[in-house]
Amino acid sequence: GEDVEQSLFLSVREGDSSVINCTYTDSSSTYLYWYKQEPGAGLQLLTYIFSNMDMKQDQRLTVLLNKKDKHLSLRIADTQTGDSAIYFCADSGGYNKLIFGAGTRLAVHP
Amino acid sequence: DAGITQSPRYKITETGRQVTLMCHQTWSHSYMFWYRQDLGHGLRLIYYSAAADITDKGEVPDGYVVSRSKTENFPLTLESATRSQTSVYFCASSEPGANTGELFFGEGSRLTVL
Numbered sequence: 001g002e003d004v005e006q007s008l009f010l011s012v013r014e015g016d017s018s019v020i021n022c023t024y025t026d027s028s029s030t031y032l033y034w035y036k037q038e039p040g041a042g043l044q045l046l047t048y049i050f051s052n053m054d055m056k057q058d059q060r061l062t063v064l065l066n067k068k069d070k071h072l073s074l075r076i077a078d079t080q081t082g083d084s085a086i087y088f089c090a091d092s093g094g095y096n097k098l099i100f101g102a103g104t105r106l107a108v109h110p
Numbered sequence: 111d112a113g114i115t116q117s118p119r120y121k122i123t124e125t126g127r128q129v130t131l132m133c134h135q136t137w138s139h140s141y142m143f144w145y146r147q148d149l150g151h152g153l154r155l156i157y158y159s160a161a162a163d164i165t166d167k168g169e170v171p172d173g174y175v176v177s178r179s180k181t182e183n184f185p186l187t188l189e190s191a192t193r194s195q196t197s198v199y200f201c202a203s204s205e206p207g208a209n210t211g212e213l214f215f216g217e218g219s220r221l222t223v224l
Binding site for chain 1: 141143150158202
C-alpha cells in the first residue's frame, strides 16, 4: 500500500535553516502536503505543492519535490522558537484521503 | 462557532466499555475522516465518509464503528474499548473539488483506556 516515511526528530539552532525530508511511494499523487501540529492542537496545513512542480516558495518556507526519487523536503529559513512543532508530510490518497508520515518533531534551541 | 469541533476533549474509560467520540463541522463539507495519532505511527486513518450514509474503512478500522446520518456529524464508537485504543483521535473534514484537497482538523480527543 501507499506509504510515507520521514525522520522522527530534528534539532536546530535558532536562526539556522531546518530541512525536513520525506519519501513517499504513490507516484499518482496530485498534491503533497506539509502539515504542522503545535502542542495540544490539531494539524494545520502549512504548505503544499502540486505534483507537476519542482519547487514552491512561501516566505520562509521552501518545498522541493523530486518526483523521480519520490522525495519531498521542507526547508524553513531563519528557524525561530515558534517553529518548534511536529511536521507531517502527507500524500493524497484519493477521496481527499491523506496518507501521513509519522511526523518529524522539530526542536529549536537558542 | 464555525469550524470542526470534537467532544469530549479528554476521556478516561475502562476496558470493555463503549465510548463514543463526537465530531461536528459547520462547513457542510462532504468528506469527513477519523484518524488516530500514536507515537511513531503518525496519523492512521480509521474510517472516512464521502457523504451522509456513505462510510468506508481506512487503514485501522477494527474495533471501531462510525455512522453519518447527517452531513455535519460523524461520531466514532469504540464498541468494547481495549488498552490498544488508548490514543489521540482526530476528526477532519474536506470538500471535494476544493483547490488543494486540504483537510481541516479538530483539536483532538485524548482517550485513555485503563
